[in-house]
Amino acid sequence: MKGRDVTIAEVARHAGVAVSTVSYVLSGKRAISAETRRRVLDSVRALGYHPNAGARALASKRANVIALVLPLRAGMHVPVLMQFATSVVTAARSFDHDVLLLTADEGTDGIRRAAASALVDGLILMDIEEHDERVPVLRELSEPTVLIGFPADSAGLTCVDLDFEAAGKLCVAHLAGRGHREIALLGAPAVVYERGTGFARRTRSGFADAIEARGLSGVALPCEEGFDDVRVTVKQLLADHPQVTGLVVHNEAAVGHVLATLRELDRQLEVVAICPDDIADRARLASVLIPAEEVGREAVRLLMEKLEGRQVPASTLLQPRLTYRRA
DNA sequence: TCGTGTCTGCTTAGGAGCGT
DNA sequence: ACGCTCCTAAGCAGACACGA
Structure with a gap:
């Protein structure tokens, strides 16, 4: 048997106060005496009251839901996206919001629909391309948005991400500091660059800048994710550039395969990876952490600030840190 | 079988009213 | 006079009762 949900009116009756008083206790938007507050909260607990989300949205003009627009495109590493x-x-919950997941199936219509129907109060977008078709749509929305990543033209937008350009430079600096003069970058799958995905291109351009600035010699290659593809790519790289002694891997799915291939070929390259800590820990690799936890939390915090109508910085670049692990 | 009217979920601002 | 609490109305959409 399905019980009817408890309403705010029942809580008010139980606690002997007005409905509006219950509402103010729960929202904290007006001063309520400690004694009344205690009685109300006791009644809420005793009756097992949860506000009806539809009625709450109707009255407050807020859904208390944000959209996470996550295309799940080819060549993206799902475990990292899930981080x-x-x-x-988690961050949204701490601000009393829930998250609606939008994938790419619906294209930009999903974004328009979720915003125009007041299904969500704001949006966070991931996997940003340099010329992302979603960006012009965002500029037309009245709902606040935050991008995890940077499009080519970020004017008027709020963007947050790891500074991948600095990460590319940091990896080169680390290997150069350890005496390497010829360094290679194995990056994301080719399709990711072809799409113009910002983080992959920015790492590559930071890598290239640092190589040039230090007068080193470097080569950057895309890299697929399957073992056989990785093996072919690594072999080809070492055949074409036999002097390479340092290797930057910005492809979390390929890291293990790259190391296996180097062992198989008995080549002693020094490797730095840009990847989550668990992968680097397992392989005892020096690495630059992709701070998914911190980026996600910051994106939500910025969105909540915008929802409150406050100004936020247009661009937030988290500085990369390199962790050295002795093999 | 229509159309009409009433009710329900909740929040919020502004002002009324109560007790001390 | 002050601190606290209450009242009110609006907003949407579906459910339901009622009379013609």
Whole structure:
């Protein structure tokens, strides 16, 4: 048997106060005496009251839901995307918001629909391309948005991400500091660059800048994720550039395969990876952490600030840190 | 079988009213 | 006079009762 849900009116009756008093106790938007507050909260607990989300949205003009727009496109590493998603959901809960997940199936219509129907109060977008079709749509919305990543033209937008350009430079600096003169970058799958995905391109451009600035020699290659593809790519790289002694891997799915291939070929390259800590820990690799937890939390915090009508910085770049692990 | 009217979920601002 | 609490109305959409 399905019980009817308890309403705010029943809580008010139980506690012997007005409905509006219960509402103010729960929202904290007006001063309520400690004694009344205690009685109300006792009644809420005793009756097992949860506000009806529809009625709350109707009255407050807020859904208390944000959208996470996560395309799940080819070549993206799902476990890392899930770290971002988990962090966004957890952070949103701490602000009393829930998260609606929008994928790419619906294209930009999903964004328009979720915003125009007041299904969500604001949006967080991930996997940003340099010329992302979603960006012009965002500029037309009245709902606040935050991007995890940077499009080519970020004017008027709020963007947050790891400074991948600095990460590329940091990896080169680390290997150069350890005496390497010829360094290679194995990056994301080719399709990711072709789409113009910002983080992949920015790492590559930071890498190239640092190589040039230090007068080193470097080569950057895309890298697929399957073992056989990685093996072919690594072999080709070492055949074409036999002097390479340092390797930057910005492809979390390929890290293990790269190391296996180097062992198989008995080549002693020094490797730095840009990847989550668990992967680097397992392989005892120096690495630059992708701070998914921190980025997700910051994206939500910025969105909540915008929802309150406060100004926020247009651009937040988290500085990369390199963790050295002795093999 | 229509159309009409009433009710329900909740929040919020502004002002009324109560007790001390 | 002050601190606290209450009252009110609006907003949407579906459910329901009622009379013609």
